[in-house]
Amino acid sequence: MRRSLLQSVLLYACVVLVALFTAGPLLWLVTMSISAPTDLTEVPLRWIPSEVDFSRYQTLLDLNDGSGERFLSALRNSILTAGGATLLALLLAVPAAYSFSRRNASMVLLFAFLATIMMPPITYILPLYSTFSSLGMLNKTLTLIVVYTAMLLPFATWLMKSNIDVLPIEVEQAAFMEGASTAYTIREVVLPLALPAIAATAMLSFLVAWDEFFYALIFTNDLSAKTLPVAIADFSAGRVTDYGVIATVGVMATLPPAILAICFQKFIVSGLVAGSVKG
Known part of the structure; x- marks a missing residue:
């Protein structure tokens, strides 16, 4: 029983690690896209945006x-x-x-x-x-x-x-x-x-x-x-x-x-x- 439980825990841990490894870069890309310019140049790097800014998406969809x-x-x-x-x-x-x-x-x-x-x-x-x-x-x-x-x-x-x-x-x-x-x-x-x-x-x-x-x-x-x-x-x-x-x-x-x-x-x-x- 303990062995089966341990195998299940290890299996789910591996799945979580693979998911983080795969989705991590994309999540960071999304975070960068809504971060203020100053957040992306700070040292040390600010991982959580100080403010959420969707203006770049609006700009990219504007033909003018x-x-x-x-x-x-x-x-x-x-x-x-x-x-x-x-x-x-x-x-x-x-x-x-x-x-x-x-x-x-x-x-x-x-x-x-x-x-x-x-x-x-x-x-x-x-x-x-x-x-x-x-x-x-x-x-x-x-x-x-x-x-x-x-x-x-x-x-x-x-x-x-x-x-x-x-x-x-x-x-x-x-x-x-x-x-x-x-x-x-x-x-x-x-x-x-x-x-x-x-x-x-x-x-x-x-x-x-x-x-x-x-x-x-x-x-x-x-x-x-x-x-x-x-x-x-x-x-x-x-x-x-x-x-x-x-x-x-x-x-x-x-x-x-x-x-x-x-x-x-x-x-x-x-x-x-x-x-x-x-x-």
Whole structure:
């Protein structure tokens, strides 16, 4: 009995430590965003704000303010680039993964795809920059969508293939025996069964594209195409850095991925139920 109680206490203690380790930085970011500027420069550091100030959030949501215009423009660009790249990557990854899993496509080709994301990003900068410059596509959201799609496609294909491998092939064979085409089978049979995998792949792909900084920094130079990671760096580039504003931008930047994660969590559960095969 004592041993069981001790194990339970240790288990809950570990859970609390992991929760604090995970949520601690985010809680401090929120605290910084509502603290007065003097609180953030005091020595020793003031952990509890002397006053609660939400004016920075109002400023970032105001289009008539320079900081607000920069933030909202970067937010729009991040949603467009991450969302567009995720959608395109999934549209290409699902049939590609099906080919590797069910049509015995060469695994050498798949490993060649994976090798492209193992190289340091800087190795691709010169040819990509030269190509996009010659096509007049620098500083455009479409350029980032193309780059991010190419970056996400190998990862999404590999993840989808691993999940399609474990799906019951008998259901697909039954559809083929009824005269269904491959496209119809993928759309009506495979996709419903693979909904949890699609949701997980979409969520992870979106987060990778959302947080990408290097390519966005190189290929963009003004508000028309800059994404949030680059905008956050711009907020900290002045002579006098307002740490509260940077923290506020960071908090606001975490909201779309957090909302997406919550939505996909429910979608994965519903997908597991919807993907069940009736006997």
